[in-house]
Amino acid sequence: MSNVLVTGGAGFIGSNIVEALVDRGDDVTVLDNFHTGTRENLEKVIDEIELVEAPCKKIPDYDFGDLDKIFHIGIPSSSPMYRENHLLVGEAINEFIKVLELAREKDAKMVYASSSSMYGRCEPPHSEDMEVAAFDYYTEARLAMERIAKVHNEFYNVESIGLRFFSVYGPHEQAKGKYANIITQFYWKMKKDEKSLIFGDGTQTRDFTHVSDIVQAALKAADSNHEYEIINVGTGKETTFNKVVEMLNEKLDKSIKPEYQENPIKNYIERTHADISKAKKLLDYKPTISLEEGIEQMIQREN
Incomplete structure (x- = not known):
């Protein structure tokens, strides 16, 4: 101990x-x-x-x-x-x-x-x-x-x-709110039948x-x-944001397309x-x- x-x-x-x-x-x-x-x-x-x-x-x-x-x-x-x-x-x-x-x-x-x-x-x-x-x-x-x-x-x-x-990402993220992982934020939106917001075209990746x-x-x-x-x-392994949305749709039995916006963030990280x-x-x-x-x-x- x-x-x-x-x-x-x-x-x-x-x-x-x-x-x-x-x-x-x-x-x-x-x-x-x-x-x-x-x-x-x-x-x-x-x-x-x-x-x-x-x-x-x-x-x-x-x-x-x-x-x-x-x-x-x-x-x-x-x-x-x-x-x-x-x-x-x-x-x-x-x-x-x-x-x-x-x-x-x-x-x-x-x-x-x-x-x-x-x-x-x-x-x-x-x-x-x-x-x-x-x-x-x-x-x-x-x-x-x-x-x-x-x-x-x-x-x-x-x-x-x-x-x-x-x-x-994982259990106990709720209190992080807007600072939570993008997977979790997408999930919170999509379970309420709302569109996920993606900056750019969704080809950016994260490990x-x-x-x-x-x-x-x-x-x-x-x-x-x-x-x-x-x-x-x-x-x-790296996964695109588009793939995350696709996986969530499959698991939730939904077909919610994300909303794409021009990325306003300077020094944005494209891949990890x-x-x-x-x-x-x-x-x-x-x-x-x-x-x-x-x-x-x-x-x-x-x-």
């Missing part, structure tokens, strides 16, 4: 990690400010965890006791959030440093959420050895975090693994990854003996496609949920 802190543990990805940690018998503390998290996401485990309602910037105000592992998932996770509030870049980075300092104090292994978005100017498939560059506020924050984690490893021996998540596979990778990363790594977590060979090698990671299975599960949960 490990003593574990999960920041953002009431949010989408964080709550799925918390459930898995509790299932395997770990002692879990959740820190969350409930920006896009809810207590409903933790209803299965609420009596088995300690819940602290606070932002990461308040970490120095709390005594978390002994910690073996920290999952830092409580990072603003959508590019539009940063477009709406540019100051979020500095806030997210400063909170990241506070979590690193806690990991240093507790001699705890840290696993944190990075992003596939930084491959936006790279040709797929995307591998960790590619030269990436920030091209918007969101990717600037995430890339800075990876660099700062490296500094903490070199200066203070803080062990950390950054996981570049690829287009995550859609079920949250259960994200959880698998995160736990394996925390249990590994790697001192510092950046690792992709995806499926190794993870090279997951590093995850396979270092974490023995293997994606288990196909897109078809993930969509079927989504529909079954809400029926």
Whole structure:
């Protein structure tokens, strides 16, 4: 059994990690400010965890006791959030440093959420050895975090693994609202017989990854003996938005055509496609949920 802190543990990805940690018998503390998290996401485990309602910037105000592992998932996770509030870049980075300092104090292994978005100017498939560059506020924050984690490893021996998540969807997304994955947003629309909105012609792609596979990778990363790594977590497959609509129509027994609009977003990412060979090698990671299975599960949960 490990003593574990999960920041953002009431949010989408964080709550799925918390459930898995509790299932395997770990002692879990959740820190969350409930920006896009809810207590409903933790209803299965609420009596088995300690819940602290606070932002990461308040970490120095709390005594978390002994910690073996920290999952830092409580990072603003959508590019539009940063477009709406540019100051979020500095806030997210400063909170990241506070979590690193806690990991240093507790001699705890840290696993944190990075992003596939930084491959936006790279040709797929995307591998960790590619030269990436920030091209918007969101990717600037995430890339800075990876660099700062490296500094903490070199200066203070803080062990950390950054996981570049690829287009995550699955249970507990409801509270994310307009920031939810595009699959989920399409589903919410189409089940009400409304048209999905697609920018462009729908040929853009994403490597859609079920949250259960994200959880698998995160736990394996925390249990590994790697001192510092950046690792992709995806499926190794890309799917067009048009194909997602087609699959949803088939599963819902509908024939709703999407609405296409000219793309108003600058620096829009046209394709994501993870090279997951590093995850396979270092974490023995293997994606288990196909897109078809993930969509079927989504529909079954809400029926």
